[in-house]
Amino acid sequence: MERRDFFKAAIAAAAPLAGEHVLESLGPLAMAAEPATAAQPTKPVETVQGEMIYRPLGRTGEKVSVLGLGGSHIGRQKEEQESIRIIRAAIDRGLTFMDNCWDYHGGESERRMGKALRDGYREKVFLMTKIDGRTKESAARQIDESLKRLQTDHVDLLQIHEVIRLEDPDRVFAAGGTIEALRAAQKAGKIRFIGFTGHKDPLVHLRMLDSARRHDFRFDAVQMPLNVMDAHFRSFGHQVLPLLVKDQIGVLGMKSLGSGMILTSKVVKPVECLHYAMSLPTSTVITGIDSMAVLRQDLEAVRTFRPLEPEQMAALLRRTAAAAREGQYELFKTSSHFDGTAHNPQWLG
Numbered sequence: 001m002e003r004r005d006f007f008k009a010a011i012a013a014a015a016p017l018a019g020e021h022v023l024e025s026l027g028p029l030a031m032a033a034e035p036a037t038a039a040q041p042t043k044p045v046e047t048v049q050g051e052m053i054y055r056p057l058g059r060t061g062e063k064v065s066v067l068g069l070g071g072s073h074i075g076r077q078k079e080e081q082e083s084i085r086i087i088r089a090a091i092d093r094g095l096t097f098m099d100n101c102w103d104y105h106g107g108e109s110e111r112r113m114g115k116a117l118r119d120g121y122r123e124k125v126f127l128m129t130k131i132d133g134r135t136k137e138s139a140a141r142q143i144d145e146s147l148k149r150l151q152t153d154h155v156d157l158l159q160i161h162e163v164i165r166l167e168d169p170d171r172v173f174a175a176g177g178t179i180e181a182l183r184a185a186q187k188a189g190k191i192r193f194i195g196f197t198g199h200k201d202p203l204v205h206l207r208m209l210d211s212a213r214r215h216d217f218r219f220d221a222v223q224m225p226l227n228v229m230d231a232h233f234r235s236f237g238h239q240v241l242p243l244l245v246k247d248q249i250g251v252l253g254m255k256s257l258g259s260g261m262i263l264t265s266k267v268v269k270p271v272e273c274l275h276y277a278m279s280l281p282t283s284t285v286i287t288g289i290d291s292m293a294v295l296r297q298d299l300e301a302v303r304t305f306r307p308l309e310p311e312q313m314a315a316l317l318r319r320t321a322a323a324a325r326e327g328q329y330e331l332f333k334t335s336s337h338f339d340g341t342a343h344n345p346q347w348l349g
Contacts, residue, residue, distance in 0.1 A: 046066075051302060051303045052065050052067075052093070052095070052302060053302060055283050057193075057220070057283045058221060058250035059248040059249075060221075060250060062126060064096055064283055064284045065094055065095045065284060066282075066285060067097070067274075067278075067285060067287065067302055068095070068097035068099050068252070068287065069087065069090050069098055069286070069287075070099050070286050070287055070288040070289060071099040071100030071101055071104050071110070072105075073289055074109055074289070075104050075112060077290065080108075083116065085292070086289060086295060087121075088116055088121060089292065089295060090289060090295055091124050091125060093295075095125075096125050097125070097126050097128065097284045097286070098113060098117075098126065098127045099128055099129075100130070102131045102132060102161070103132055103161070103340055103341075103344070103347055110149035111149045114150040114151035115151070117151065122151075122152055127155050127157075128159060129159075130158070130159040130160070131143055131158065131160065132161050132341050132347040132348055132349075133347070133349045134172060134177060135171075135178070135349035136178070136184075139178045140184065143158065143182075153190070156191075156193060157191070157193045157195055158185065159196055159197050160178055160196040160197070161340075162199075162341045163198035163204055163208050164198050164339060166203070169204070169207045169210075169211035170211070171348075172196075173211045173217070179215070179217065182194050193220035193221060195221035195223065195250070195252070196223070197222075197223035197224070197252070197254075198223075198224060199254070199332040201234055201333065202224075202234060202239035202240045203239075205222065205224060219249055221249060221250035221251075221283070222240070222249055222251065223252035223286070224241075224253070224254065225255035225258075225332065226241070226253035226255070226256065226277050226280055226285075228262065228273055228317075228320045228324075229258065229265075229320050229323065229324035229330055230255075230324075231320070232317075232325055233325065233326070233327040234333055245281050251281060251282045252283060253280065253282040253286065254285075254286045255330070255332060258330055258331075261329045264329065265320075267320055268320060271297075271304070272316065274302075275305055278301075278305055278307075279308040279313065
């Protein structure tokens with residue numbers, strides 16, 4: 001089934017149960033998936049090598065594994081050798097997208113990943129990290145610190161982390177702001193592509209994209225929560241995803257299990273959560289892998305993945321609607337518990 005037909009069919013299947021609000025939100029997603037025009041080149045199709053799926057990252061010309069290894073979870077192991085073992089095992093099984101951040105575990109996640117990427121592993125991956133600085137000076141310093149920890153002279157994607165406040169886009173694009181540091185780092189060969197992340201409210205993402213357009217800037221990738229409950233509450237999938245698809249910006253899905261909170265609802269299983277996120281037009285789905293057991297579980301989800309049929313998607317929407325309505329299983333949206341820069345405002349500069 002063609003992607004545009006899938007979303008149109010999903011809308012039709014969900015009509016009796018989703019309500020007009022959800023359907024109106026889904027509509028633009030279907031329209032954004034219409035065939036490319038001469039002004040919008042056709043996206044390369046995904047490929048399969050072994051048991052791993054690789055998808056285009058927007059218009060970058062890169063392909064990345066459909067499953068991404070989350071940087072926060074890789075710093076949780078008691079012994080660094082266990083972290084290194086998990087990272088290398090993931091790469092050996094075909095994962096290429098590596099997620100990280102300057103502030104994860106005081107830099108320990110980057111340090112461990114840097115060690116894991118020795119011995120030729122760096123050349124096998126698409127390496128991404130994030131910085132928090134909202135000034136040119138703080139952002140430039142954090143970029144250099146990340147490169148040192150990761151033991152590399154460049155990252156493939158550098159993202160502005162935790163764009164969660166309405167004023168963040170204004171600070172990022174202000175004179176002496178983050179974008180100036182990123183442009184300079186890109187020119188110096190320290191970073192290849194530029195993106196941003198956030199988990200709070202789709203309105204902030206929309207402001208960020210609008211600010212970029214007004215400053216004649218185009219992001220290469222955007223990271224945001226995409227999960228079975230997002231569809232019902234302050235939905236990034238409904239409000240932001242269509243714009244990214246239309247503009248061929250790489251879509252990085254996160255919080256597919258809501259840091260495990262979605263599973264506590266008892267209405268969905270881990271594999272359903274991953275299959276849902278992978279069925280959306282995501283380039284990669286970044287997920288926390290903190291043990292070999294979780295790695296095996298996630299690889300099995302990739303092996304058994306088939307894009308959800310419209311009826312399956314509608315069933316998931318119906319099953320999760322009541323639990324998702326108040327955002328109680330997406331606390332990254334409704335509380336400050338996950339807002340590292342709120343607890344450490346000095347990181348912003």
